[in-house]
Amino acid sequence: MLPPIPVLADYGISAKHGFLPDDLPLARLPDPYYNKWEAVVANLQALILSRRLRGVVDRLPVLSTDGLEHVAEWRRAYCILCFMAHGYVWGGDRPSDRLPPPLAVPLLAVSTRLEVPPVATFAAVCLWNFKPLFVDEGVDRLENLATLNTLTGSLDESWFYLVSVAIEARGGPMIAIMLAAMATVRRGEQQEPDSEADTAATVTACLCAFAERLDDLTGLLQRLHEQCDPTVFYHRIRPFLAGSKNMADAGLPHGLIYDDGTGHETYRQYSGGSNAQSSLIQFFDIVLGIEHRPTGDKGDKNDKAGTLSASEPPPHNFIMEMRQYMPGPHARFLRDVAAVANIRPYVLARPHDRPLAIAYDACLSMLRALRDRHIAIVTRYIVVPSREAMRARSRSRSPETVRRQPAVAQPKPVNLARPTDSKQLKGTGGTALIAFLKQARDETGEPAVEDWARRFLGRQARGPGKNDFFFGKPDESPLTPEVAAAAVTDDEEEIVGGMAGTWTIDDDVGGLCQY
Structure with a gap:
């Protein structure tokens, strides 16, 4: 017997807003007992x-x-603690490298209750962090x-953050529509052939x-440039x-250590916030039958070079790992939808139904275009600023620059915005940035x-600089020809920074901010 089509209410998912909560996130915890938390977060900057x-x-x-009583209060506590x-x-x-008990103890408790890691996930900064x-x-x-x-x-x-919130809200109604399509396919398979035309329609x-x-x-994604400056994002926000996780070069x-007061000190490693933790985008992949392989796996079964020996660990699938960073009910929803997804088999079984095939392929094309746009944004907001920072660091080491520097220089903070000599820098789950995103895009088609x-x-x-805003218009290109050409190369060799980490070509695990 086939599993039932998932019911949104069983997973706390809204038919109108998708993975955003139907009840608006709380702007403040109602119990005065938590005023100290609220006072700190109100003056955080x-x-x-x-x-x-x-x-x-x-x-x-x-x-x-x-x-904490209602789920909205638990979510508010999770957000402000993160x-x-x-x-x-x-x-x-x-x-x-140590989170003190006033933060660690309640954060661990709240994370356990909400089934999320004790780190600032996509849910913490986007799903539960907005107001109309x-x-x-x-x-x-x-x-x-x-x-x-x-x-x-x-x-x-x-x-x-808000661009992602708007995308979640705008795409939310599509969850119910595509579940209805899956239910229609299942009913059509159990009814008389006379109803086939209605099912297909x-x-x-x-x-x-x-x-x-x-x-x-x-x-909506393209509007990111309206109010978010790449330099500010790369050096101040990211x-x-x-x-x-994998933060040695950033100082961890x-x-x-999450100091829970028990005396047992164990280092934990978690990836930072990522749009790859969006359940909405993974839902789109699942309902369309798109499969994502580990980064670098081209899916060629005859490729002996990609064959693993018995002693080698299996390839790491970053997209699947990111489900561990979603709220528990959302991750279970994706698992259950994957078990009943039937749209692509239905389309393949009707090769002569051109309108059906064209509609299905149009969905793939639009999702691929979304990922194309995302690659352009990542290039502008991460790849280019990263390389500019590396060139600036090289210039600062020149003899003339060193001679002109003041005797007492201000130390620079140790974090992800600091260039480094390391060739093995990894981000919070780091991967080969452009190669990873391009593979996800290509797999979409x-x-x-x-x-x-x-x-x-x-x-x-197509190449950059062809009337594309993110890669630069001919009359006012934000990138030099050299940088623009390097930004889209398939042979990524330099170190580049991810949304919340740093990326290199030889990393074999996933990275941040991918659609």
């Missing part, structure tokens, strides 16, 4: 700026989580959104609506988003049904 956050947190009492924790770790000249400016307007409009918490207090940081209509909404999401060689669609979706993206 000033405390980080003055380098006084650690002292204030160290003097806090260890508050119990027994006063923001305080990341400010504590990364808010000094050197990162702290006007409650009678939709939360899928960027102009109607504001953040509840930030680490820097900058408009750039708020906008960075319904599924085709759902796929057409899905393709149009995917195109809409690409437009360092605070880092986790504790072993990870982070592989399930195409029609030959022409398969050829079209397998094409190479």
Whole structure:
């Protein structure tokens, strides 16, 4: 007997807003017992700026989580504790490798209750960290959104989070529509052949609506540049988003100790926040039958070079790992949807139904376009600033520059914005940045049904500087020709920084911020 089609309410998922909560996130915990937490997070930017956050947190009492009642309160506690924790770790000249009991004890308890890791995940900074400016307007409009918490207090940081919130809200209704399409396919398989035409028409209509909404999401993603400056993001925001995994070059060689007061000190390592932790995008892949392989795996079964020996560990699939950073119910929802996904087999079984095949391939094309746009954004916000920082560091080491430097130089903070000589830098789950994103994009087109669609979706993206905003317009290109050409090369060899980490070509695990 086939498993049932998942019911959204069973997983706490909204038919209107998707993975965003139906009940708006709390702007403040109602119990005065938690006023000390709220006071710290309300002054977080000033405390980080003055380098006084650690002292204030160290003097806090260890508050119990027994006063948290509704799930919205648990989510609020998780968010503010994560923001305080990341400010504590990364808010000094050197990162702290120990989270004190006033933060560690409640954060571990809240994370266990919500089934999320004790780190600033996508849920902490996006899903549960927004408010509408006007409650009678939709939360899928960027102009109607504001953040509840930030680490820097900058408009750039708020906008960075809110673009993802708007994408989640705008794409949310597609979850129910595609589940309805899957249910229609299942009913059609159990009914008389006379109903086949109605089944195909319904599924085709759902796929057409899905393709149009995917195109809409690409437009939202493209708006990131409106209020988020690449330099501010790379040097000011990104360092605070880092986790504790593979952070040796950023000052956390072993990870982070969550001091729970028991005396058992064990280093833990977690990836930082990532758009790869968005359940919405993984849902899109699942319903369309898109499979993502470990980075570097081209899927060629005859490729002996890619064959592992018995002593080698299996390749690491970063996308699957990111489900561990989703709220537990959301991850279980994806697992259960994968067990009943039937859209692609249904389309393949009807090769002569051109409208159905075209609608399905259009969805793949729109999702591939979304990933193309994301590659362009990552190039502008991460790859280019990273290389500019490396060149600036090289210039600062020249004899003339050294001679002109003052006798007493201000020490620079140790974090992800600091260039390094290491050729093995890894980020919070790091991977080969452009290679990883391109592979995910290329895999999106592989399930195409029609030959022409398969050829079209397998094409190479055009080069930069061809009237593309993110790679530079001909009349006002933000990139030099050399940088633009290097930014899109397939042979990524230099070290580049991820959204919350640093990336290299030889890493065999996943990285941050991929759609």
